[in-house]
Amino acid sequence: MAAARASIICYYDVISPYTFMGVKLFNRFRQQWPGVDVTFKPMLLGGVMNSIGNKPLFEFVSKREHMISDLDRISAVTGVPFKFPTEFPVSTILPMRVLVALQIHESTEKYEQCIDKLFDEYFVHGRNISKPEVIQNALTPILDSDVSKVQSYMQLANQPEVKQAFKSNTDEALARGVFGAPSFIVKKAGDPENKEHLFFGSDRFEMIAAFLGLPYPGLIPKNQPKL
Template sequence: MAARSTVTLYFDVVSPYTYVGWNLLKRQRPHWKSVDVAFKPVLLGGIMNATKNTPNTAVPAKGQYMWYEIDLLSKLGKFPYVKPPQFPFKTLQAMRVLVAVQQNDSEKLEACADKVIIPNACWGQGKDVANPDVIIEQLAPVFGGSKEKVQQLLDLTAQQSIKQGLIDNTDEAVKKGAFGGPFWVVRKAGSDKDHILFGSDRLETIAALLGESYQTVASPAKL
C-alpha cells in the first residue's frame, strides 16, 4: 500500500483539455502537501489509434463545442487562451524531448512540461512547439539559461531509447484504460486501489478521492 497519495498524469500538449487540466492542477498543488504527482509524456494520437477513438474535431458539432468550452473554461479559470490557427499541430518532437528529460533529469520534468504546455502553439502565447528553436527558448531557463543543455536533449530524441520511452508511456496509459487526454491515475495513501479518470474537469473528484481540499477560482470571473 502506498505511504503517500499519488496522482499520475498522462499528457500530450496537443490536447486543449490537457492545457485546462494542467492549469487547474497547478492551482491545487500548493495545497496538496501529502500528494506526490508524477507526469508521463504520451502521444495522444497513439492512444486514440489504439482505442479506435476519434478526436472531437472529427464531428463538426463536437469540435465547435470544444472551442466554445475551452474559451469559457479559460475565462472561468483566469488563464490565457487563444485558439490555435492550426489544429491539430505536431507535438512528437516536444513529447520526445520531455521523455529525454524524464529519463535523464527527471526532477526537472514538471518544470519543462510546464514551459512547453503553457506557451504551446497558441494555447497561451502563440508559440509552435514543433519548432526546435521554440523548445530551446522555452526550456533553457529551466537549465539555468543553458541552450546547450536543451540542444543536448533535442539530440537525444534521435535515440531509440527515447523514441521507445514515448511508446512505452503511451502503451502504459492504454493498458491502464486511457482513451484520450488528459488521463489520470489516482491512489490514496494506505490504499492499493487505483482510480482512473479522464478529462480536465476531474480535479475536484481527485481531491475528494484523496481527502484533499479543492481550490476554486478566488473570485467569480466576469464572462
C-alpha cells in the first residue's frame, strides 16, 4: 500500500561528529517540510561498521585531521556551533541505550530534545557523555527536572527490553544497507511500490529535498554572512 506521506528515518549514533552536524542541519531543514514524517532511530555505529568491515575516519591520521578541519568549515558556514571534543572517541553504549528507553517511554518531542542535548554536550561543550553524571545533568532539565526519572532511564538501559531494541535497530539498519552515520531512509509519498531510498552523509539534504520535491533553504542561514 502506498504511503500517504513522505517519510524519512534517520539512523544515528551520538559518537559521530558528522551525524551531529547532519542532525542539526536536518532539524533546521525539516521545519520547512511539514508534510514529511520523521523518525530518529538509535543504532550502534560501531556494530554496523564491524559487521561490514568498515573502519572509522579517526583511525587514519590524515583523515582525522581533515575531518576536524572540514567540520570547523561546516560550522563556520552553517552557524552550527561545534568544537571537536578532547576525549574522542568515547563509548556511547550507555547514552544510546538511554535514548532507546526514552524513545519507548517518552513523547517524541522530549526524546528528540534529549538527542539534541546529548549531541551538544559532546560536540559543543566537550563533556564525556559516556559518564552517567554527564547524562544525568544534561537530561534532567528536559525531563521535568526530575533526577529520579533520568536515573530510572539509566537503569532501564541495562534491561533486556532496551538492549534488544537497540540491537534490533542496528540489525534493521544493516538489513536496509546502512554502512555509516548519518543514514537516511527516504520514501516518497504515493509511491505504489513503497520503495526505500538510502541517502548517506550530512551533505545530502539538497539531494533529499530535490528527490522529494521539497524546498531547500541552503546551508547558510539568512542572518549568516557568507564567507
